[in-house]
Amino acid sequence: MSRYEAVIGLEVHVELKTETKIFCGCSTEFGQAPNTQVCPVCLGLPGSTGVLNKKVAELAARAGLALNCKIGAYTWFDRKNYYYPDLPKGFQISQVFRPIAYQGYLDIEVDGREKRINITRAHIEEDPGKLIHASGSIMTSRSSFVDYNRSGMPLIEIVSEPELRSGAEAKAYLEKLKAILEYTGVSDVKMEQGSLRCDANVSVRPVGTAALGTKTEIKNMNSFRAVQRAIECEVDRQIDVLEEGDSVVQETRAWDENKGITMSMRNKENPDYRCFIEQEVSPIELSDEWIKDLRATIPELPDARRKRLVAEHGLPDYDAGVITSSLALAEFFDATLEKFPEAKKISNWIMGELLRLLNARGMELSQSKITPAGLASLLELIEKGSISNKIGKEVFETMFEEGQEPAQIVKEKGLSQISDEGQLTRIIAEVIAKNPKSVEDFQAGKEKAIGFLVGQVMKATRGQANPGVVNTMLREKLAE
C-alpha cells in the first residue's frame, strides 16, 4: 500500500459542433487546406469586429445542463492577454470571471465502484491558430508556419475539481465526459482531430493529509489511454522525488508517448494574463424560459440508457455499459434490436466482432460499412442454421469492409452449410477410413476423439458443414 495518494484535476477543451466559427462566418470543417477558412475577424485584422455565434451559447449551455451544472443567466467574455504567433489579436477571448456553466458533476465507475466527480466550471473560449515548426520548437526551429483555420473555432473548457485519484479514474472520467458530449450533440469529441484535448494537473500527498502538494500540468496526451499512462507515470515520478527528499517543481510537463515518460517543458510561474472584460462582444443573457426549453431537449444520457438496456432487454450491466459508452454504438444496438429481437446475441456480436474490428482498424463506427439491418439479417441466417457462427464471423468481416447483404456474401462465396446428408455421409466415411486411431480411441471411451473427427469433416467441407449435424451423424456411424 502506497503512503501517497494522487490528486488529479482535468482541464478538457472540447470543440463545439457548429457550422461556423465563434465570432465570424468562416467554416469549421476539419482538414481543409491551411489558411483557407479565414476572414478579417478570425485573422484579427485591424478594425475587424466579431459577433457571437448564437449556436455557441446554446451548445455550451447544453453541455452544462448535461453535466448537471448551474447555468449563468448573465455571463460575459473577457480577454486573456498574451503574445504568441498563433494568437492573431494578441489576446484570447474567453470567459474568465463568469463561466456560462458551473458547479456540476458526473459519475464514474472504476473497478465496480461508483464515484461522483465535481465539475468546477465550463466556459466558452476561442481556439487560437495552429503552429507547425520546421524542426523542434518555436525557439529552435529555423522557421514556423501558422494555420489560422483553427483560429476562432468555438471551444468549451471543462474543468474538474481535483477529485480524481488515479489514472484509471481519469480515463473513466474522460470516457464518460466524451459519451455525454456525444449524446447531447455538443461536439464530435474526436481526440485525433483535436476536437477533444486534455491537460492534467497532478500532485501527490501523504495519505491522510489534507494540504495539496505542488502540482505539475501534463500536456501532449493524444488518447485516453495516454492520459492514464501519463498520470500514472507522473504520480510515480513525483513520489520518487518526494521519497528522495526533494520537492516537486511547479511546471508544465509534456508526455512522451514513445518513451513513456513526462518531460519538463517550462517552469510555469503563473503568467499574468491581465484579464479584463471584453468590450467588443456582447454579454450572453439567457432567460429562465430559454434554459428550461433547452433542458427539455437534452436526450437520454449514457447512465439512463444503460439502466434501460438492463431493465428492458435483460442485458448484463457490463454489456449495457460498453454499448452505451458511445451514442453510435447504442443507436446501432437499438436499430438492430428492432429487426432481430435477441438483445444478448446482438450485444455479443457488437462487443465481439464489431468492436474487435473497429479497434483493429482504428476506425469509427460511421466509417465501417456494417448496418443494423445487415447485422440483423446475419443473425437470422445463423439462427436458421444456414451458416455456422464461425462462417458468420467471416461474413461479418466482409460486410464490415464492403457492406454487402449477408445472404449475397454467403451465396457468392458458397458459404452455405452442407446439410445434405448424402454428401456428408460420403465425407464422414472417408474421414473414418483415414483416421483409424481416433476411431479406436473414441470407441475405447475417449470422448475427446470425436471433436478431432468433427474437425476433420469440417476441414474437408471447408467449414460449410453444420457442426451439430456432423456430430450426430458421426456418432450414429461409429455406433454401428
Place this chain on the structure above:
Amino acid sequence: MKLLTLSVHQLGELMERKEFSSEELTRVHLERISQVEDEIKAFVTVTEEAALAQARAVDQKRARGEELSLLAGIPMAITDNICTDGVKTTCASRILYNFVPPYDAEAAARLKGAGAVLMGKCSMDEFSIGPAEEKSGFFSARTPFAPEAAPGGSSGGAAAVAAGEAAFTLGSDTAGSLRQPAAFCGVIGLKPTYGRVSRYGLISYASSLDQIGPFARDMADLALILNTICGHDAKDSTSAAVAGPDFKKSLINDVKGLKIGLPKEYLANTEPRAAVKIWEAAAQLEELGAVCEEVSMPHTEYALPAHYIISSAEASSNLARYDGVRYGLRVDADDVLNMFSKTRGQGFGDQVKTRIMLGTHVLSAANYDDYYVKALQVRTLIKQEFARTFEKFDCLLTPASSTIAGQSRKETDGPLAAYWSKACNIPVNLAGVPAMSLPFGLVEGLPVGLQFIAPHFGEEILLRVGYTLQQNTEQTRLKPGLAC
C-alpha cells in the same frame, strides 16, 4: 474658388442641376490639396486616381438619369484609422506603414455606397493616442486659421474641411478627437452616441470609448451624413439595435422652451477667454427662447484620470496584435520573442508606448483592483451623473475645448497636463452620450467652439440647437485665414 466653401447639399444640388460634374468638382479639390497640403498636412494618403474614377462613375450614373443621393459625387476624406478597401490605412503609425485593408469600414462603405468620392486618408495622432498633437508617427496637421498651431486632438479631418480639401470628412472620437479639432478649425464635429454608428472597420484604440463621426460645414450636411452612416450593423456587437431617425427633420429653427444646462465644473476649468464665449452663446440662446441654467456635475474632475486608466488599459490590449507576424512592420530577429520586441520597439512612438506600459500596469493582477476597477466605478458614477442631469435638462452647453487653438499645454508639462485640454470632452466618451462641437466666433483671430451634449440617442436635439444658432448668428460660420 467658391466651390471649396460650399456645403455638401449646396454642391449636390448644383450637380443635380448639371452646373458642374463630379469629376470637375473632384479636380478642383485635388488642386486645392496640392496647393495647401504643404502647410496644412491634413492628409497622409491622397487617392487621386481612384477619386477621379469614382467621380466619373457618379457622373455616368447621373447622365443615365439614375436617382442619386445628395452625397453622390461629393469629395470626402476619411481619417486613417478607419479601414478603406484597397487604400492604405496606417493609423499614422510606423507599425502599420504598409497595411492595406481588404475591406471597408461599415461607415465608409455606406458613404461610398451613397456615391461620396474618397479623396484620401486624413492624418491623426498615432493610433489617435494623444494628447500631444505633435506626436503623429508621420507628421501633424495644422489649423488653417493659424498654420503654426496644431489643429487639436488627433484629426487632420477637421483641417481638411476647413481648408477646402474635402467637403466633409469622417473621423473618430475617443477623447474628443471630433470635437476639439472641430473647435480649433472652425468646423462642426459630432460624436454620435456610442453604438449609433458601426465600429466595424474602425481600428480600435479604446473599444468602449471609440466612436466614428463626421466633420462638416453646416447642420444640413451633418443631418445628411448621419442619415447615411447611422443605424444598426449586424457585424458589430457594439452597434445599437436602434434605427437611425431622419435627422433632416431635426433641422428646426426653434429652441423655445428647451432647457439647457451649463455645468459649472466645465467652465471653471476653461481658459477664461473661451469661457466668455460660452456665456455669450447662452445669452443668445435665451434670447431665442431657451432656458439656460447653471448646474453642478461634481464628478467631472474624476473623469480625466478614469478615462486615462480605461483607455490605456484597452489600448494595451487592442494594440497587442501588432506583433510583426501577419502584416505591417516586421523587424527580423534571431527568435520570435526578439522579433516581437524589436518590431514593437521600432514600430510604436513614445506616446503609444507610454500608454501600452500604463495599460499593462493597471491591468496587472497586483494593480487591477486599485486602478482599473476603481476607474470603472468612477465611470459608472459619471454615467449616473449624466443621467440625473438629463432628467432636468434637454442638453448641456460647455466649451468644446478648455484651451484655445495653438495654446494647448505643452508636452513638457507631462502627459496628463496636455490631456487636460480635453477635460470638457472626456466625460462624454465615458458616458457614451452624443456631443457636438459648433464654431462660435473668434478669440484673437482663433476659432472657439461650443460643445452641446445630449442624452443617449439624443442627436436630434443637438441638430435642432445647432441649426437654430446657425440660422440666427454669423458667429457659427467661420472663414479660415488661409483664404479659399
